[in-house]
Structure formats: structure tokens, C-alpha cells
Amino acid sequence: MSRAPRASGYFRTSYAQDLALVGTRLERTSLGVFILALLAFPFAASAFQLDLACQVFLACVGALSLMLLTGYAGQISLGHAGLMAAGAFTVGILFRETNAPFWITLPCAALVGALLGIIFGLPSLRLRGLYLAVSTLALHFVVIYLGGEYESRRGFSTGIVIDPPTLGGFAITDGRIWYFILLAAAATTLLLCVNLLRARSGRAWRAIRAHETVAEALGISIAGYKLLAFVISSAITAVAGALFAYYRGFVSVEAFSLFLTIQYLAMVIIGGMGSLLGALLGATFVTLFPYIIETGLLALPGAQRYASLLFAVNYAGFGFVMILFLIFEPLGLVGIWHRIQSYFLLWPFKHRSASGSR
Amino acid sequence: MQLIVNIIVLSAIYALLACGYVLIYRVSRVLNMAHGEIAMLGAYMLFTSASLFVGNPLTAIAVAVVMSLTIGVLVYVLLMRKMTGEMVLAAILTTIAIGILLRGLIVLIWSAAQQRPLEALGFSNPSIELIGGARISACAALMVIMTAVVYGGLFAFLRFGRWGVRMRAAGQNPLLAAQRGVNLNAIYALAWALSSLSGSIAGMLIALDSGLDQTMVVIGLKAFAPALVGGLDSLIGALLGSLIVAAAEVLAIHYIDPLLSDVVPFLVLIAMLIVRPWGLFGTREELDRV
Amino acid sequence: MTGTLLAIEKLEVVYKRSITAVQGITLAVEAGQIVALLGTNGAGKSTTLRAISGFLGLDDARVTEGTISFKGTHIENRPPHENTRRGIVLVPERDKVFPNLTVAENLIAPVPRGTSHVEHRRREALVYQFFPRLGELKTRIGGLLSGGERQMLALASAIVCRPELLLVDELSLGLAPVVVEDLLRRLIEIRRELGITILIVEQSATVALEIADYGYVMENGRIVLDGTAARLRSHPDIQEFYLGSKSGERRNYRDVKQYRRSRRWYG
Numbered sequence: 001m002s003r004a005p006r007a008s009g010y011f012r013t014s015y016a017q018d019l020a021l022v023g024t025r026l027e028r029t030s031l032g033v034f035i036l037a038l039l040a041f042p043f044a045a046s047a048f049q050l051d052l053a054c055q056v057f058l059a060c061v062g063a064l065s066l067m068l069l070t071g072y073a074g075q076i077s078l079g080h081a082g083l084m085a086a087g088a089f090t091v092g093i094l095f096r097e098t099n100a101p102f103w104i105t106l107p108c109a110a111l112v113g114a115l116l117g118i119i120f121g122l123p124s125l126r127l128r129g130l131y132l133a134v135s136t137l138a139l140h141f142v143v144i145y146l147g148g149e150y151e152s153r154r155g156f157s158t159g160i161v162i163d164p165p166t167l168g169g170f171a172i173t174d175g176r177i178w179y180f181i182l183l184a185a186a187a188t189t190l191l192l193c194v195n196l197l198r199a200r201s202g203r204a205w206r207a208i209r210a211h212e213t214v215a216e217a218l219g220i221s222i223a224g225y226k227l228l229a230f231v232i233s234s235a236i237t238a239v240a241g242a243l244f245a246y247y248r249g250f251v252s253v254e255a256f257s258l259f260l261t262i263q264y265l266a267m268v269i270i271g272g273m274g275s276l277l278g279a280l281l282g283a284t285f286v287t288l289f290p291y292i293i294e295t296g297l298l299a300l301p302g303a304q305r306y307a308s309l310l311f312a313v314n315y316a317g318f319g320f321v322m323i324l325f326l327i328f329e330p331l332g333l334v335g336i337w338h339r340i341q342s343y344f345l346l347w348p349f350k351h352r353s354a355s356g357s358r
Numbered sequence: 359m360q361l362i363v364n365i366i367v368l369s370a371i372y373a374l375l376a377c378g379y380v381l382i383y384r385v386s387r388v389l390n391m392a393h394g395e396i397a398m399l400g401a402y403m404l405f406t407s408a409s410l411f412v413g414n415p416l417t418a419i420a421v422a423v424v425m426s427l428t429i430g431v432l433v434y435v436l437l438m439r440k441m442t443g444e445m446v447l448a449a450i451l452t453t454i455a456i457g458i459l460l461r462g463l464i465v466l467i468w469s470a471a472q473q474r475p476l477e478a479l480g481f482s483n484p485s486i487e488l489i490g491g492a493r494i495s496a497c498a499a500l501m502v503i504m505t506a507v508v509y510g511g512l513f514a515f516l517r518f519g520r521w522g523v524r525m526r527a528a529g530q531n532p533l534l535a536a537q538r539g540v541n542l543n544a545i546y547a548l549a550w551a552l553s554s555l556s557g558s559i560a561g562m563l564i565a566l567d568s569g570l571d572q573t574m575v576v577i578g579l580k581a582f583a584p585a586l587v588g589g590l591d592s593l594i595g596a597l598l599g600s601l602i603v604a605a606a607e608v609l610a611i612h613y614i615d616p617l618l619s620d621v622v623p624f625l626v627l628i629a630m631l632i633v634r635p636w637g638l639f640g641t642r643e644e645l646d647r648v
Numbered sequence: 649m650t651g652t653l654l655a656i657e658k659l660e661v662v663y664k665r666s667i668t669a670v671q672g673i674t675l676a677v678e679a680g681q682i683v684a685l686l687g688t689n690g691a692g693k694s695t696t697l698r699a700i701s702g703f704l705g706l707d708d709a710r711v712t713e714g715t716i717s718f719k720g721t722h723i724e725n726r727p728p729h730e731n732t733r734r735g736i737v738l739v740p741e742r743d744k745v746f747p748n749l750t751v752a753e754n755l756i757a758p759v760p761r762g763t764s765h766v767e768h769r770r771r772e773a774l775v776y777q778f779f780p781r782l783g784e785l786k787t788r789i790g791g792l793l794s795g796g797e798r799q800m801l802a803l804a805s806a807i808v809c810r811p812e813l814l815l816v817d818e819l820s821l822g823l824a825p826v827v828v829e830d831l832l833r834r835l836i837e838i839r840r841e842l843g844i845t846i847l848i849v850e851q852s853a854t855v856a857l858e859i860a861d862y863g864y865v866m867e868n869g870r871i872v873l874d875g876t877a878a879r880l881r882s883h884p885d886i887q888e889f890y891l892g893s894k895s896g897e898r899r900n901y902r903d904v905k906q907y908r909r910s911r912r913w914y915g
Contacts, residue, residue: 008644039381049361127635130447130450131631132581133389134389134518134586134627134631135627137579137582138583138625138631139624139628141620142621142624142625142628145617145618145620149617152599152617190473258579262454262458263545265451265454266455268434269451309465311465311468312463312466312470313462314462315461315463315640316459316461316463319456319457319458319460322454322455323452323455323456323459326441326448326451326452327437327452332401520756523757524756524757524759526746526748527754527757528747528750528752530746530748531746533740534740534744534745534746534756535726535746536732537701537703537728537732537737537738538757538806539757539759539760539761541728569871601714618863641748
């Protein structure tokens, strides 16, 4: 995991300073400005941009949970879409069968996610690497099948329609309110992840990812922490799926294909493995990518011809960008960001000296 | 009786696809998640060459075969070669990305509409009557025959051919192989070419039998199960695994629920991963080396 | 064949940019010689072999200073297949055969440089002459061979590659003395018949000095002593620390202080 480069002269002289989330004054001010910008955004943005922002926040939640599982604890999971589907379907089923309000369905979704997390996580006790990935893939298909079965058995062949959540009799449909709700969700998830990583669990996960045998020799309960990673990550992912269901007002199996899992994996990779900032950057990039492609495509002359090909261009472009990052920039956007920072910090020098500094 | 025919046909499809996974895994320990897409690409190649060489079906087929070998080599040389030496996870993710890229390119070049290479080639696909009143289509029968041919060829090549021995050597101990003058890049390119060829044959035959569209990717994914059930580094395992998974799928569709067709392979896979993760004929050390 | 085949000047090899495993060694191997590189564990002998054959990159190591010249050309930090093509073949310490191939297949697998199919067959036949035991074991799976047989197979597969310089890492490790004797005799035969120059790395000085013409002793990444085999065999320090013969009286290891030893090496 790479540490952000810092200008010289920054020393931590107390435990409180070491534990603090935000260190230098520059960090504090820039964070403050950023938060203000986030809060002011809805009042200046169009409905379309608000929707984009909401999608980004939703993606952030899912990306953070996957980063926790794969980027930090090192457990490869291809079942992400299945877990999101589980959360969404929990909401859908509870709503259709019992008309439960959101403050029951959301915790239930988290619970379902946690339970599924145990199931998805059990193979990790015996398997590693690609075998683990394939087992999670298999479980994903099982979840999707169950969802499809429910849809066809109960006659929702095109999907389940959900009413927007209500608070005190007041239905939440306004884009701006959703913006703040999802912003709060993303922020809460971020804080949760940051704190999990700063605590013993985070250290245990990093140890397991780096060298499992040594971690075990150090007395870290491998099984326990692996399952913990799966449970927490799956619970968060299920909640993301539940929020997605409420935001769209619609639940259907087609939305949770393998491509969704791949998109989240791409967020983690393109953002940069082993970095929460990477999860956020990756989520933003991958969510906005199709719209960038669309804008670019429509700007070309003869745009109408290309409109039908949009989906395919999206697909191909997405694969292409993923390959570029995997081959040329394995550290992801965070790696690029750190390099830019280093460049400015070290200027006019080009490299850090080889000996002495670390 | 019809059930048995169905099982044999389905296991032929799975076997042809599964050996592609095994070939690449054996030499480089990479699971090629783009195999389904490469098989699909091969089928589209056949469709195009059939449309180009109208009236010359044999030429069209020959061209398509050469193209599918080339695809495998190109994918390795241009993309996967950069990932040798990197973590296996990164390599697998690269194959996933390649799969997505190929899928998008295919739709861009050929559109998502279903194509019928059978008509383009000018062949017909009559249904043949077998003993016991069961029926099999000509293309499906051809598929079974091709599976035998491909597997026979692969077994012979790996056991008796010089470069087959070198391929096995490179899979067991790449470092030593390099020390003994074996060009690892050439071996890997060869593995990818053979995998692409066998996958494309499967893709072409499926397309001839039932039309060509995007659903072939799903079959590619389902073919994971037989490959893993048999053991990812064993060709015999792939053959046996295909039989088992195909049997399970056909019987489940017939006796329980037709919707199960996409899930049954994965249920069999999960069962095998619980009981014996390295598969029926796989080597146990493979598990730890990942 | 005369002349210096391999010349190493002030070589420095660093692992992971932080650990210097080889700290400036100079040695030379004349064509047709058998040269031994002696030393205990961790002295840097295997690293030197790996530097010569070009396999440092895999362990995240680099030659940071000094040169390695083979027949006049610099070969430090070159990729391994280049060195194999030049005729430098390594018999590694571990993983020296293909475990799931038969003995015959183990000898088919290597790709000798610049030879035709026919040449390769001839070479195989030659190797079976040197190691008749392998001829009896043609269909045995490599991983099921005994230690001595495996070492034989490893040497054989190296020779099939037509090397000019054969690097052997820890020949005697884990083998019974009788077996080692046998292998040593064959190595001498190989040198005589095929004119291959051999550089062997050994922890067991007894073994190495039996067949070597010249030897270098490494310790902590440096060469502390070198000389002809005869001179090394009779050197008191070698006798005491490597060959195990003492001058008669009982010595307590506590008495042998570190500095006194090092004074003898460098003084």
C-alpha cells in the first residue's frame, strides 16, 4: 500500500497526531473546501447531473466494500453482483409480500448480506486465488437463479416495482434529497471502512493479504478474519443493492449480471488496489465513463448513425481501458495521483535519492 | 435413449470448450476468462469467410480455422505476454477485460442480430434417426466426432510430439525449461493458438447447429465447471468432467425444471470445490501454487 | 581449447535493492578447467552462479557493479535465454528435473543451441553412454527417481544442450558419498570427452577439491582464498574449517575467536 507523498518537514509528535484522519493543515483546508463543494453542488446542478452524482455515490458504496474485501484482505470475489442482487431482492420481496418500510428492509438487506457473506466466505477457508474466484462466481449464479425463480413464480417476469421510501408519510422522490441521502450513505461507508482499516481488523487483513502463512504464525486467526471480511463486505454490498433498488424503484435480475461485477472489479483496479481513495476514484471513473463515451460519440459528425452502436462502443471501450490500466498502470488512478503529487513535491529534483530516504 | 444422445452432445460441447481452459492453465496457470468470447469470435470468422467465399465452403472453413489460430496467437503476443510474471490475479483480470473488449468489437463489426452461418455455407442440417428412436442433428453428430478428433490429436501431440513434451515441461517447471533453451513465449503462444482453435471449433459447430449470437458467452462460462470438476490441468479430467456436468444438466432439465439449465453446472462445481477442490484428475499442488 | 572462458571482475550483486549478497569478487575460469567455488551457506555462491546464467531478475536482484565476461563479451544482467544460447547451462540446486515427465522426455525437452533434429538425437545417444543407468530408467517418471538418479538426469539434460560452460549448483547435497563419487567420476569423463568447462559450487570442500583444478573460497560475499586444488587441500584453514581435520589437540570452539580467524583470512 503506498503512502501519499508528503513535503518534508511534516512530523508526527503525538499518538493523537498519528491516529488523526486528517494530518496537515493543507489536507484540512482542501477537505473542507471539497465538502463545501459537495454540499453546494445540488443547488447548482441540473437534474441529469444530480442523477449522475447519485449514481456515483451508489457506486462508491459498492466499490468501497469490494476494495475492503479484495484490495485489503486479498480475497478475490466474483460474486459482487449476486450480493447486490440479494440486497435488492430482499427489499423487493419484503415490499411486495409485507409492504415493509425502508427502516425494516434496509437492515434486513444488511442481515441477508451478512448471512450470504458467510456462505460466500466459507470457500475462502480452503481455497485461494482463482479457485476462490470461481467458487464466488458459482454462488453468484445460484443467487441470480433464485432471484429469477422468484420473479417467474410470482409473476414479475419484467421485474418488481417498488414504491419510493416514505418518511413520515412523505415520499422521497426529489433528486436533491436523494443526493444527500446517497452522499450520507457513501460518507458513512467511507468512515466505516477507514475505521475498520485503522483497527486490528485492518492490520489483520493486510497481513493475510501479504503473506497468509506468516500471518497465521503471528497468531492472527485467518479463518475468523477472512469470514469477517466477507461478512462485512457482503453486508455493505447488500445495502448498496437495497439503496439501488429504492433509487431506481425497480428490481430485476437482468440488472445484476456478471458485467456488473466486472464493472466493480474495474473500479477497484482502475482506482488502485489497496486504497480507499482508489475505490472512490475508480467508482467515479467507471460510472461516468459511458456518459463520456456518449458525449464523445455524439460530438462526431454523423452522430445519428453511431447512436445504435453506443452500447457496443461502451463495452469495447470499457474493456480497452481496463486492459490499459492492467498492463501499464497497475497502481491505478491513485498511482497516477501519487506520481503527480511526487512530481510537484520533489520539483526541481526528478527522483528521490536512492539511499537514506524511504 | 434421447436423453443419452442429448447428454453425449452436450458433453461434446463442454469438452471442446473445456480443453481450451486446460491447455492455457497447464502452461501458464492462467484461467482464460475470455475463452467464450474467443470461441464466439471464431464462429463469426466462419460466418464472414462463408459470406466471402460463397460456393466454396471448404475454403471458407479452412480460412476460418487459420483465422482462429491467428486470433489466439495475437491475443497472447499483443496482450497476455505483457502479463507474464505478474500476479495471476492480474492476468485473470486481463483476460476478463479482453473478453469484454472482444464482445464489444464483435457487436460493432457484426451487429447483435443472430447470424446463420449454416445458410451462408450452403449446408443443411438434417436430423438423423438413430437406434431406439432418438434423433440427432447432423451438426451435433459432427460435434461429437470433432471432439474425439481434437482430443485424440491433443493427446498424441502432448505425449509424443517434441513440442508437446516441451509444452508439458514448460507447464511443470518454466524456469528449468527456460534454462534448457525452451522458448517460453513460443510455448505460450502455441497454447493460446491451440486453445483458440479448439474453442473456435466448438463455437463454429454450435453456430452451425443453432445459429450465432451473443448467448455463446454463457456456454463459455458454463464450461468452467467441467474444466474445474475434472481438474484444471488434466485433459482426461476435462473429458470426464464434461460428461458428468452434461449428464447432471440434461437430467435436471428433464426431470426437475428447465430453468435449471444455467445453474446446474455451477452447482456441480460448488459440490466438487467442497469435496475435492483440485478436481478429479488435477494435481493437488496446483491449489497451493495459486 | 585454451584461454579464459569466463572472467568476473569486482562483481557486486544486490537483492531487492537493499541486501548485497556478493561484495566485489574477482575470479576467472580457463577453458577446459574444472573450477570449484566453495563456502558455507549464504556465502553468495549460488547468487554468483545465477548472475552468470542470468537468472537474477526473478529474485529481484541485479548486478550493480563489476563485470562478467564470457569469451570476451559482457553478459551481466542479460536475460537467461541469451546466456543459454551462448552455451552457459546451469544445473540448479532445486527443481532440477521435470517431475512429471519420464526420463526419456526429460532429455527430449531441452532445445540445444543451433542443432538439427539429427544432432539432438546423436546428443541424446551420447548422454545415455555417459549415464547408462538412465538408459535403464527411460520410462521412469522424473519425480520418482532417487536423489542420485535425479542429479544424473539433471546433468544429462544440461549436457544435451551442448554447453561450453556448465554451472553445477550443489552437486552433493543430500546424496550418499558413494553416489557423489560416481557423479564426480562422470563429470571428469565429461570434461575429458566433450571438452566442457565446469564451474561447480559446493558446500562440501572434500567433494569439490577432489575433481577441481582450481578453487575459490567465498565467505559473506567475498572471496577470501583461492588457489590450485593441491594448495587449498593443504591450507591449514581449509583443513580446519572445511575438511574437519584438526592438529591433534582438543580445541574448544569458544577458543577460536572470530577476529583471529578473520586475521588469517585477510592478513
